[in-house]
Amino acid sequence: MIKLSNIQKSYKLGKNSLHVLKGINLEIKEGEMVAIMGSSGSGKSTLLNILGILDSQDSGTYFLDSQEIKNLDETKAANYRNKFLGFVFQSFNLISYKTAIQNVALPLQFQKINRKSRQKRAKEFLGMVGLAEWSTHHPNELSGGQKQRVAIARALVTQPRVLLADEPTGALDSKTSYELMELLQKINDSGETIIIVTHEEDIASMCKRIVNLKDGKIVEDKHIKQKLASEYV
Amino acid sequence: MFKRDQWEEIIYTISKNKLRTALSGFTIALGVFIFVVLFGFGNGLKNGFSNFFMNDNDIRVMRIFPTKTFIPYRGLKSQRQIRFENEDLKIIEENFGDYIDGISPRLNRNFLAIYKNQSNNFGVRGVSPEYIKIEKIGILSGRFLNQNDINGSYKHAVIGNLIKQELFKSENPINKFVILNGTPFKVIGVFEDVDGDNEEKTFYVPYTSIQSIEKNNDKLGTLLISVKENISYSSAILLGERIVKLLKRKYLIHPKDRGGIFLRKISDELNERNQFATALQIIVSFVGLGTLLAGIIGVSNIMVFIVKERTKELGIKIAIGATPSNILNSILQESIFITTISGLTGLLFGVICLELIGNSLSESFYIINPYIKFSTAIIATIVLIILGSFAGFLPARQATKIKPIEAINGN
Incomplete structure (x- = not known):
């Protein structure tokens, strides 16, 4: 599903350049649930940006669903993001003046899907995250866990090949975190590839594989026995 | 979209x-x-x-002044003073009548006017009946000049409202005689002029009457021509040029002479x-x-x-x-x-x-x-x-x- 070979990335900071990714090689297969761990400055955010086609690598190759991601213009990058990837952020990032269902339907609007099927699909996905009754509520009327569920529904509504989650539980208490992880595990069980960036050990342990990043390099890459979030709840 | x-x-x-x-x-x-x-x-x-x-009437009026020539032409020396003659009116009328609303000469004089024991110097203008189409004057009583007055060189005068007040006071001036430069003129009308006081201190008399008291000549002063309302500015300018050309030919003025005849064009006024x-x-x-x-x-x-x-x-x-x-x-x-x-x-x-x-x-x-x-x-x-x-x-x-x-x- 994802194949990264020798990905290099540096940022210019004045006269100096900061070498952030120093040759990342990573292959992620369909249906995997991978935690990317690392302290701040390890390059995990940069890696996520590259995986999410929000930034481009300086060198190395990136294949997403056997499609090479290279020299994309903004429009094409946007279309790929929309089609292949779903994003979940730490701070939920729902659009505050739109209702839950409108937030979920938004990515479909960019695909120019007609209103009726948009509404239908959005409703379906809101139901899947257990928020069918909250569809007409605005984000400020929802709890943190509910907001993140809406965000997950929004990320999945386009049926992306990969779900990218950047510290999805970072703003949630532990109980809500585990509930959310249970949902993500369920989604993963249905075949969705999920990549979670986190620095929390217990969250990482609920994935099937942990990739540890340090100073722009992968220092550890291990498959683990997944802990079921439902056991904690 | x-x-x-x-x-x-x-x-x-x-x-x-x-x-x-x-x-x-x-x-x-x-x-x-x-x-x-x-x-x-x-x-x-x-x-x-x-x-x-602005006076809407004025805009449509062009003025043609006779002046001195600058260039000798056909044996005639320069510095020759041109004077228009009565027949010029007829010539212009015949050639350009379709474009012209009214044409009038204007002989400007300043005469001593006497009525009973009142007297003063006033402007006297020798004009034709069509002058009423050129200047914005309204008749308050009596009438304006007519063609008979011109043909007979009658000593008739139309007086401004202010002259009436100054010379006649409360008297009705119509059919009274006022002495202009020693010649009695019969008052046939009183006018007012929207352009103000100065204009109302004017006598209008037949241009032929001035000619007759001045050695009986047939010389005219300025020619005023008011152009028909449906004529555009550009064609009015063209008309002016054609009239000047005609007059230059008649008075043997070099076509390129900038003297001899001076045309104050409509557009000049407008500008x-x-x-x-x-x-x-x-x-x-x-x-x-x-x-x-x-x-x-x-x-x-x-x-x-x-x-x-x-x-x-x-x-x-x-x-x-x-x-x-x-x-x-x-x-x-x-x-x-x-x-x-x-x-x-x-x-x-x-x-x-x-x-x-x-x-x-x-x-x-x-x-x-x-x-x-x-x-x-x-x-x-x-x-x-x-x-x-x-x-x-x-x-x-x-x-x-x-x-x-x-x-x-x-x-």
Whole structure:
């Protein structure tokens, strides 16, 4: 599903350049649930940006669903993001003046899907995250866990090949975190590839594989026995 | 371009961002409003000044003066004084009658006028009956000169209202005799002239009567020709040139001689009288353009503010698959929508304001009937909308370059 070979990335900071990714090689297969761990400055955010086609690598190759991601213009990058990837952020990032269902339907609007099927699909996905009754509520009327569920529904509504989650539980208490992880595990069980960036050990342990990043390099890459979030709840 | 989704989006963002919308809308509405009102005032001022200085009748009148020649021609030396003759009137009438409303000579004299024990010096003008089509004079009593007076060289006079008051006091002057330069003239009418007091201190007499008391010659002074109303300015100018050409041939003046005959063209008159109005118009346009420019800069500023404020939201949209053109369109459409609505509101209020003011400022500020041409107002509004959107384009373009992760994390 994802194949990264020798990905290099540096940022210019004045006269100096900061070498952030120093040759990342990573292959992620369909249906995997991978935690990317690392302290701040390890390059995990940069890696996520590259995986999410929000930034481009300086060198190395990136294949997403056997499609090479290279020299994309903004429009094409946007279309790929929309089609292949779903994003979940730490701070939920729902659009505050739109209702839950409108937030979920938004990515479909960019695909120019007609209103009726948009509404239908959005409703379906809101139901899947257990928020069918909250569809007409605005984000400020929802709890943190509910907001993140809406965000997950929004990320999945386009049926992306990969779900990218950047510290999805970072703003949630532990109980809500585990509930959310249970949902993500369920989604993963249905075949969705999920990549979670986190620095929390217990969250990482609920994935099937942990990739540890340090100073722009992968220092550890291990498959683990997944802990079921439902056991904690 | 405008689909239901986009309308919904626009309505949403506007209703959720009332202050922002109100601010930007107010700037634009104010810009258009000030433009409309100022432009209207400018036009009102122009009206005021034209009422003062312009006389519609005068505009259509060309004057032909006989002068000295500059160039010797066909054995005739230069510095020869040209004098028009009675037959010139007939010649011009015959050749150009279709274009001419009225033609009259004007022999200007200054005579001592005596009635009973009253006397004073007054201007005396020898003219033809058609003079009434050239000068704005209204007959108060009696009549103006007629062709009989000309043919018979009758010593008849039409007197200005002020002369009547000065010489005749409360007496009825009609059919009384007044002595002009030693010759008795019978008063046949009294006139008033809108151009003011000086004009009303004038005697109008048949030009032939002046000729007869001055050695019985047939020389004319200035020729005044009023052009028919349906003749355009350009053809009026052409007409003037053709008349001059004809007269030059008759009086053996070199065709290139700038002396001999001097034509004061219609356009000359117009130009002079319009210069002031034009200066006003330029000032008004300048002020108007300035206001519009300020409005456009206002729109641009607010667009920068909007993009800044919405950075995070735009970042989210970009992350979940909005293309640059999605972003660009949504921002531009919103700004075009706000600009259009506010622009039209400003336009409406401006026009209403001008209507309400009407002529109330005419007494103290000489602003008469302030107005703005509908087309001018609409064009100004459209220009503001287009340039406003154009000014908004750069910030909107900037918005498409937002890095989503930075935007989202940067709060």
